[in-house]
Amino acid sequence: MSTTTHTTTSSPLVQGYEVVIGFETHTQLTTQSKIFSRASTSFGAEPNTNASAVDFALPGALPVMNKGAVQRAIEFGLAVNAHIAEQSVFARKNYFYPDLPKGYQISQFEIPVVQGGVVEFFLNGEKKSVRLVRAHLEEDAGKSLHEDFIGQSGIDLNRAGTPLLEIVTEPDMRSSAEAVAYARELHKIVTWIGICDGNMQEGSFRCDANVSVRKPGEPLGTRREIKNLNSFKFMQQAIDYEVRWQIEQIEDGKTIQQATVLFDPDTGETRSMRTKEDAADYRYFPDPDLPPLVISREWVEQVKLGMGDLPRKIAERYVTELGLTEYDASSLTQSKATMIYFQSVVYGSGNPVPPKLAANWIMGELSRRLNSEEKSIEQSVVKPDQLAQLVRSINAGIISNNAAKQVFDALWTGEGSDADAIIEAKGLKQMSDTSELEKIIDEVLAANAKNVEEVKAGNAKAMNALVGQAMKATKGKANPAQVNELLKKKLG
Ligand code: ADP
Numbered sequence: 001m002s003t004t005t006h007t008t009t010s011s012p013l014v015q016g017y018e019v020v021i022g023f024e025t026h027t028q029l030t031t032q033s034k035i036f037s038r039a040s041t042s043f044g045a046e047p048n049t050n051a052s053a054v055d056f057a058l059p060g061a062l063p064v065m066n067k068g069a070v071q072r073a074i075e076f077g078l079a080v081n082a083h084i085a086e087q088s089v090f091a092r093k094n095y096f097y098p099d100l101p102k103g104y105q106i107s108q109f110e111i112p113v114v115q116g117g118v119v120e121f122f123l124n125g126e127k128k129s130v131r132l133v134r135a136h137l138e139e140d141a142g143k144s145l146h147e148d149f150i151g152q153s154g155i156d157l158n159r160a161g162t163p164l165l166e167i168v169t170e171p172d173m174r175s176s177a178e179a180v181a182y183a184r185e186l187h188k189i190v191t192w193i194g195i196c197d198g199n200m201q202e203g204s205f206r207c208d209a210n211v212s213v214r215k216p217g218e219p220l221g222t223r224r225e226i227k228n229l230n231s232f233k234f235m236q237q238a239i240d241y242e243v244r245w246q247i248e249q250i251e252d253g254k255t256i257q258q259a260t261v262l263f264d265p266d267t268g269e270t271r272s273m274r275t276k277e278d279a280a281d282y283r284y285f286p287d288p289d290l291p292p293l294v295i296s297r298e299w300v301e302q303v304k305l306g307m308g309d310l311p312r313k314i315a316e317r318y319v320t321e322l323g324l325t326e327y328d329a330s331s332l333t334q335s336k337a338t339m340i341y342f343q344s345v346v347y348g349s350g351n352p353v354p355p356k357l358a359a360n361w362i363m364g365e366l367s368r369r370l371n372s373e374e375k376s377i378e379q380s381v382v383k384p385d386q387l388a389q390l391v392r393s394i395n396a397g398i399i400s401n402n403a404a405k406q407v408f409d410a411l412w413t414g415e416g417s418d419a420d421a422i423i424e425a426k427g428l429k430q431m432s433d434t435s436e437l438e439k440i441i442d443e444v445l446a447a448n449a450k451n452v453e454e455v456k457a458g459n460a461k462a463m464n465a466l467v468g469q470a471m472k473a474t475k476g477k478a479n480p481a482q483v484n485e486l487l488k489k490k491l492g
């Protein structure tokens, strides 16, 4: 690991201390079978039904590398611009734990498959980049189940041997907000390229946050590692608590001991679990059962050809080519499904829809509806072609934004399925006949002589009042911009 300090444009201080964070993330890979055996990786089966002789560590059972796991590691490496090692080595990490029947975990130590790389994202409009140290392949451990009702504990080895890619960053993050933004971006990348299902409740994406604090300009402080953060909300809470706790210790004249801690969501506190082992305690050595992992450049090229563009790159195109803001672009590429929905609205009919307007509706009205009904965008009642039709009517000035909300509502509740038909049936069309509108405006001017005087005296508020009156007189069917224009013309 390099010891250089990463330069960030701004490091928010907490009570005069700089926060330093590095992440280790365990992502479960989406292979059907385990990393070294043919047992299934499916979640939720009866205990020990998805485990083979290799996973039970029966004497004589030998591991065989799963090519699909390696392919996923290559895909990740390419996605973050890392070096894919031509040769990497599996090592035994020795420790004793009931859910690890071999007495060691097969991992990679000195030569990991993915080396370097960078994850980039925006935080409050500022571009951040977090350097990766490495990503290595390893096997997951089993689980201890504590069955209180019979007063016994059992071991379930279904998870043992599930392929993991452990992704390790440099200590580049400077706040809990930045750490969460990094974790979200990483989550987006691995789910986008499909190497991980990203299900945090089921443990498919688990983050360990290494946290330390220091006075600006000082060398790195001693870190404590918060294990297994499985929600973005807990991540933020745990880091914030840990930072406050460390500062308090130091201010009290105590020193921080390197330790592994757990976050308790019930109390919102972190608690020390054990003092941290050093690499030497694990007695790593190359696993004699597995030959070095060799990855040809041809294979890497082939994998590269099979990969589409990444969300970051697509978002950049939305900014430069469609004129969207960085925030819009990033929201529209939060998942592949969202991107596909957006592109279908804009380009789906050969009659393009203005991207900014489409973006506003997808992230506004549509997301609000989806969130309140806990639906994903794939489950949206309003389909892209329906929304496109609606957005086109707004853009053409046929309906106002308010009327469009009523149309959207009717589409969502199934009252109608065709935006144009709903506009017709509900009489929502804006008034486009200028002579009719002029007549109404003349009436409004005659009835509001006082406001007219005030406008002539330069009172802008009075102008708004007149627009309001005119809109009211047309029952909201006039185009406010047009009303404004006509009023200005008439008042000189
Ligand atoms: P280990 O393998 O023993 O856990 P590493 O040196 O590989 O230790 O670091 C693990 C993680 O801790 C990395 O993400 C790294 O960036 C982070 N880290 C290292 N030193 C610090 C520190 N002083 N403060 C915060 N994070 C740190």
Ligand code: MG
Residues within 6 Å of the ligand: 024
């Ligand atoms: Mg570690």
